[in-house]
Amino acid sequence: MMYFNHALRKLAVVASLVLSVSGCAPNPQDDIPLFKTFIAENIDKVSEDPYISSTVRPGDALYRFFVQLQHGRVKEEVYEPLKGGDSESKLWYAKLSLPYNELRGEVYQFLTESMQAGNPYAALELSEQGEFCQRYGKGSARSKLFNKMGLSTIYESDVCDEAYFELAVEGFEKLAQQGDLRAQYFFLKQKNWDQSTETRAEYIQEIIRFAEAHYYQPLMDYVGTILFYSKEENKDISNTQEQHELAIKLLTIASNNNYIPAIYKLYFATINKDEKEKLINKSFVLGDIRMIKYQLFKEQGGSPEQYYYNAIIKELSGHYLFSPEKSGKEPDVQLQAEKFAESIRSSVYIDGFTDSGDWN
Structure with a gap:
């Protein structure tokens, strides 16, 4: 049984998402001038607010939970209370329980309840892009194993359906219109603007817009394309010295605004001992x-x-x-x-x- 209107299967939203781009593949070296003003205006700004780039702040719903999750405290006393919460709490209970085969039915229940309450992240989880689909959906290794063992997988035909992704898109579209930056970035990635010289500048401007609002995941994803790990050299490298310097500057801006993943990556990218010590202290204070x-x-x-x-x-x-x-x-x-x-x-x-x- 599907838990949303059959008409959603006919949504044309997904088709309208993907922008067909043309032209030559972009050269990251050409991105450097596009970041010049942003870097000049922000490289020396250091925020004293520990929560300026934080997803949630103290006092917000689930702040304590997210902190405990980051710290590795995911025992029963932490996530069991989520079962009785709102759609967001149920989503996270399901995500935490995903690795446990014996809880797969309960995970499915909470994902569908969260989805029915309008949470697009739950719908995305049940789509082909979701971890639940990949772990337990039809055709997965676990699904085949359960079938051989004669175990019931009554939901396997009801996950990984395109309609779940369509429903997620519809939900993210509403959030994006309300100013949700994460939902807006979801749509930006669907457009593939970074793949063409014709749209590359617009893509970079969006990355900058997100960073100016202290949402740094898009910037981190970009840095990952110009600063990447080399097994041979056992460190992060770039194709050119200029791209390496650009990556360091972008990481510095995010680090100055207390974004933990940027601090961590910058620590291993810099060789200055004094800078490393500062980054250690900053990361410790931020937990x-x-x-x-x-x-x-x-x-x-x-x-x-x-x-x-x-x-x-x-x-x-x-x-x-x-x-x-x-x-x-x-x-x-x-x-x-x-x-x-x-x-x-x-x-x-x-x-x-x-x-x-x-x-x-």
Whole structure:
């Protein structure tokens, strides 16, 4: 049984999304002048607001949940209350439960309930682009396994349908018209403006517009096209020195506005020791548990410094990264870690489009 009007199957929205672009493939080197004014006006601005680029702020619905999710605290006491919440809460309960085969029926239930309540992210999750479809839909490895085992998969014929994507598009269209930047970026990606020299400048201007509103995921996606990991060199590289410098400047702007993914990427892209130290301090204050873990593994095993980082991780995530060794200094170090953890003002970078592998 489908949970929305059959007429939605005939929506022509999807067809109108994809812009047919022509012309030569763009050269990223030509992008550099397009960013010149934006960089000049923003490179030296440093925000003191820890939440300026945060998806949600303290006091907002689900702020505490998103912070705990980023910190790796996803035990029952964290996400169980989501089951009784609104469509957004149900969506996140479903997304958290996706890896568990035994919960697939419950996941499907909550996704459909969230979708019925008008949440386009839930509809997208059930479409061919969604993780639920890819994990459990018809033709998936799990679906074939369940069928061999004689287990019921009554919903498999009701997911991965194009109509789910059409419904998601309709929902995102409403959000975009209301000024939702994430929904607007969803549509920008469908247009493929970045793939042609004829529309490349418009694409860059949109990336800049999002960044000026402190929504930095589009900028990060762009940086990923000019600064990418080389297995041979074991570091991020660019095709030209000018593109590398552009990437550093764009990451610096996002980092100056407390966007955690940019701080993390910039740390590994810069070689200046003083700058690295500043980035470490900034990321710690914003509660980036990935950076804290990284620093922990750099310390000598059993050292007070390593225990300090381990204790901070325990305060944030609810568990030590590894069982700490006992030492005479442990009580003092533990107290310092607890005090520091209390001072953290966590910025949130997760949204409905964030892949589960990038949550923490």
